[in-house]
Amino acid sequence: MNLIIDIGNTVAKVAVFDNASMVEVMYDSNLTLEHLPDVCRKFPIEKTIVATVIDLSKQVLEQLAKLPIPVLWLDEKTPLPVENLYETPQTLGYDRMAAVVGANEQFPGKNLLVIDAGTCITYEFIDSEGRYHGGNISPGLQMRFKALHQFTGRLPQVTNEGRRLPMGKDTETAIRAGVLKGIEYEITGYIMTMKHKYAELLVFLTGGDDFSFDTNVKSIIFADRFLVLKGLNRILNYNNDRI
Known part of the structure; x- marks a missing residue:
């Protein structure tokens, strides 16, 4: 085991x-x-x-x-079952690569966008040939709430728990709606932009934060909370097979 x-x-x-x-x-x-x-x-x-x-x-x-x-x-020298095209592999977070490997194992031969919504929100792309092209890093849910409070003089510390409105009716609901809707529109924008380039794109969503999306976008998302663990297991098996 x-x-x-x-x-x-x-x-x-x-x-x-x-x-x-x-x-x-x-x-x-x-x-x-x-x-x-x-x-x-x-x-x-x-x-x-x-x-x-x-x-x-x-x-x-x-x-x-x-x-x-x-x-x-696991470090930048560990052999991987995918091709890593990242220009600075020594700075690449292992969780980003592991999530990509986990997604690729489940759908080899497919263009994949992997979104990890944790402390940060990361967006990773691996193509149908198993080549990891890189990705983007954005502030996560709690980071956005804390930043609004810490970098302003009067905005309160707000959490995602509480009344949710399409448009805020007071400062608390305005911050909550702004953060949650901002993340939703950001993720949706990434997905739709990538789908214009790769029509058969599949999307994996992992991490600790859950978000709601419209039906069209949700239909192409595979939610997998343990994608990083599965990717790490795949990397371990891959290296063991090489011995």
């Missing part, structure tokens, strides 16, 4: 795969990985991959050092 460790900005995800099938996923502290030993005792782990976007704490490094199997650390 494969152990997938995805250490993000706010939380760590630990998943177990049997070949390409996800058996279990759990959320853990990105500062301690305190539940990792329990997972290793529960499953017969044979291979593992670690991907992180943060500098790891001493406790996390100690937990990983105790693993009884070799660890594949």
Whole structure:
């Protein structure tokens, strides 16, 4: 079985795969990985991959050092099952590439737009030949709410929870509608622009934030909350097959 460790900005995800099938996923502290030993005792782990976007704490490094199997650390030198055309692979967030790999595994031979709505919103494109062309990075939901509050003198801190109106009737609803509708129109704009160039484009939406779209756009979206984990598992299997 494969152990997938995805250490993000706010939380760590630990998943177990049997070949390409996800058996279990759990959320853990990105500062301690305190539940990792329990997972290793529960499953017969044979291979593992670690991907992180943060500098790891001493406790996390100690937990990983105790693993009884070799660890594949995902970095810019890790062989990938797709062609990476990004000009600075050393600056490419592993989660962006893993999401692309996960989408490509499910629909090989298709033009794919992968949208990850997390701390940031990222837009990635991989063509039907398996070539990753790159992507864009935009502020995420919470980042937009916080920026409006922190970079102004009087605008309040607003969250996405609360009354939602097409057009705000007070400052709180105006901010909420502006942020949510702004993200919706941004994502819809990316999708429609890409579809003009690639008529058979398929779209994957992943990440922690959910958004609503009109019926025409929603019909071409595949929502997959675990796309990054699936991509990391594919990368691990790919590297193991090369041995």
